[in-house]
Amino acid sequence: MIPMHSLRQKLAAVVMLxxxxxxxxxxxxxxxxxxxxxxxxxxxxxxTQAELLGHMTSAALSFDDQRLAAENLALLRIRPQVRAGAIYNARGELFASYAAPGEAGDFPVRPRGDNVQIEGNNLFLYRRIIENGELLGTVYLRAEYALVSRTLDYIGIALLITTVAMLLAFLLTRRLGRIVTAPIFAIAEVAREVVSTRDYSRRAPRTSTDEAGELVDSFNTMLTEIEQRTGELETSNRAIAREAEERARAQQEVMRLNEQLEVRVHERTLQLETANAELELAMEEAKNANQAKSAFLSAMSHELRTPLNAILGFAQILTSDSLPSTLPQKKEFAGHILKSGRHLLTLINEILDLAKVEAGAVNLSIEPVALGDVLDECRTMIEPIAAQRGIRVLFPEACATVVEADRTRLKQVLLNLLSNAVKYNRDAGAVVVGMSYDSPARVRVSVQDTGLGLRPDQLELLFQPFNRLGQENGGQEGTGIGLVVTRRLVELMNGTIGMSSRVGVGSVFWIELPMTAPHALPIEGAPPVLALPAGTPDSSVRHTLLYVEDNPANLRLVQEIVRFRPELRLMAAHDGHLGIELARLHLPDMILMDLNLPCVSGMDALKTLRADPRTAHIPVIALTANAMPRDVERGLAAGFFRYLTKPINIDEFTEAVNSALAWVDRRAADKEQQH
Structure with a gap:
């Protein structure tokens, strides 16, 4: 068993290395x-010193003045690194010499021309003295060359710096490692206890406010949902048991009456048969409910396994001694782990919405999606899983296609098809992702594997709920719900899904989605967009509308609607914090507010605006995909002027804007009368 602190040790090792x-x-x-x-x-x-000596000594050599040459050499005493020097005449004979105090006076017998030599701690330099093209002699210098001692000093300093830095890194890693891993250990501990005790009332403590904290919240929400469903099933089972007891008592009463009244035998028998049929129906419903619960738990395991494998796969590469990686690779792998962790958080939230998918009431955000980007993200998550069994995964080299879909749901569909292709493949097999354009307006994305394939009778049951056909092919256990959810998601995105298979050859699953042209999206982090009505002078603008929305497609739609209102000027903010700042700065006449915003949610932004005297009077209209009746009631109770749901109904949108502007005009007129 891996110890609980192994992840912390691995993180510390990665940081230290x-x-x-x-x-x-x-x-x-x-x-x-x-x-x-x-x-x-x-x-x-x-x-330079040799050139200078040569120039100064040229006259002494020309006039054979050894005393002048010796005086020139004596100037070397101001250069402590020069240990000895000499002047040779044109015949190569020693003409004058100099030796530093304590240095031996040994000089070369003959000079070697222009030359530089390094021997141990000495540097020997020879420079010829040439005047007007005539060789007059040679300068010889011997200097101290302290490269080795200088290197040793630097090595000592480097060892000291490295030791201190590693000690600080170790101390910081021990402190910060607990902060990073504590939420994960808490979730793992609670999960083990829930599995062993079936006590769904346990909750993991939240110790941070980052993505790990959100993961803890989502995990606790999932446990709450399971606990509620389990309680409902138990209540239903108790009710059925009570009903069975009542039916049994009724049957005994019928038997007693049959002994006394033979005339009513036939009537009581029919009543008994009806009661038994109802009892069998109730028992069958209870059995189906239990099977649905098991299928729900199995589906959760299937959907969570893909991103978990990506996280664990890259983490094993980072911590493996047999798979060394460079620093840029470590950063890349860490990015993949972070991306998969965020996708795991998204999947946990989607599991809680599984009932909506089954009922066909799930909310999708249909917008232009770059298919190539989604395929790249799927590739980074599925390749480590396939590599464990030696399966090659081939993706298209370049893809510029843009489809109309919900990005998160499309990624979920592709990951489900890819994970099935890997799971039901043979070892050292292949998975091929292909693209084709059978019609001008639609694109087909196919996932082909080299597994055992399916028989025709199995294909008929493939898209039925809870059919786990994988147990018959290689012993792989399927979920029985993944393809059902996949088909319904594809249909909700106006697409189609299908497959073909040959026993012993493999299977091909494909989806078709409508294509669209890419939209020009605003650059992240860019300043807020200020949109004026086209072709209208600024003097015609009487009201300012602030739209707080992080989805570029939704922002573009409202821009197009407002473009036909020349009296309106549209400002936009891509998160709640920026929306609050723009409202305080420009004081718009009204505000459109999405609820699911980064940084600050729409509900919190409304509270902040209402608490500020400068913005408390501005009418705020909610424009959100949260369309449940309790969401509408909660929004109106919080203080929204109107509560509009997506997709936008243009008539309702126009009526809400007109009502808000009329309220603003009446308020302005009342102020003027008071003054």
Whole structure:
């Protein structure tokens, strides 16, 4: 069994190794650069000194004045790194010499022309003295070359810096590692206890406000939903048991009456048969409810397994000694883990919405989606799973197709098809993702595997709920619900799904979706968009409308609607925090507010605006996909002027805007009368 603290140790090892590698590279580069500069500076200094001595001694050589040459050499005493020097005449004979105090006076017998030599801690330099094209002699210098001792000093300093840095990194990692891993350990502990005790009332504590905290909240919400469903099933079973007891008592009463009244035998027998039929129907409904509960839990395992495998796969690569990776690769793998973790959080939230999918009441955000981006994300998540069994996954090299779909649901559909293709494949097989355009307005995405395939009788049952055909092919256990949900999601996105299979060859699953042209999306982090009515002078604008929305397609739709209202100027903000700041700065006449916003939710933004005297009077209209009756009641009770739901009904939208503007005009007129 892996100890509970193993993840923390792995994180610490990754951070320590990364820190050590960065320190070693940085220190080695600095040391190499400094030693190179030292070598070049010393060599340049000695060359300059030799040139100067040669120029100063040329006259002494010409007039055979050894005393002047010796005086020139004696000037080297101001250069402590020069240990000895000499002047040779044109015949190569020693003409004058100089030796620093404590240095031996041994000089080469003959000069070697222009030359530089390094031997141990000494640098030997020879420079010829040439005047007017005539060789007059040679300058010889011997200087101290301290490269080795300088290198040793730097190595000592580098070891000290590395030790201190690694100690600090270790201490910080121990502290921060607990912060990162504590929520995950809490979830794992609660999950084990729930599995062993079937006590769904347990909850994981929330210790942070980041993605890990959101994961804890979603996990607790999932347990709450399971607990409620389990309670409902238990209540239903108790009611059925009571009803069965009552039916049994009624049957005994009928038997007693039959003994006394033979005339009513036939009537009581029919009543008994009817009661038994109702009892069998109730028992069958209870059995189906229990099967639905088991199928629900199995579907959760299937949907969560794909991103979990991606997370664990990249984490194993990061911590494996047999699979070394570079620093850029570590960053890339960490990015994949983060992306898969966020997708896992999304799937947990979607599991809670599974009942809506089954009922066909799920809310989708249909917008232009770059198919290539979604395929790339699926590729990074499915390849580590396939690699464990040696399965090759082939994707199209380039894809510029844009489809009309819900991005999250489309990714869920593709991941389900890919994970099934890997699960029911043979070892060392292949999965091929293809694209075709059978019609100008639709694209077909196919997922082909090299598994055992399905028989025709199995194909007829493939899209029926809770049919686990994978048990018959290689012993792989399927969920029985994934393809049902996939088909319904594809149909909700105005698409179609189908498949073909050959026993012993493999299967091909395909989906068809409508294509569209890509929209020009605003750049993330760009300043808020200020849209003026086209072709209308600024003087015609009487009212300002602020729209707070993070979905570019929804923003574009409202821009097109408002474009036909020349008296309106539209401002836009892509999150709740920016929307609050724009409202305080520009004081618009009315505000359209989405509820599911980054940074600050629409409900919290409304509370902030109502608490500020400058913006408390501005009417705020909710425009959201939260369309349940309790959501509408909650929004109106919170103080929204109107509550509009997506998809937008243009007539209702226009009426709500007109009502808000009329209220603004009446309020302005009342103020003027008061003044």
């Amino acid at each position: 990364t820190t050590l590698a960065a320190l070693l590279v940085s220190v080695c580069i600095l040391i190499a650069y400094d030693l190179r500069q030292y070598h070049r500076a010393l060599l340049g200094d000695m060359s």
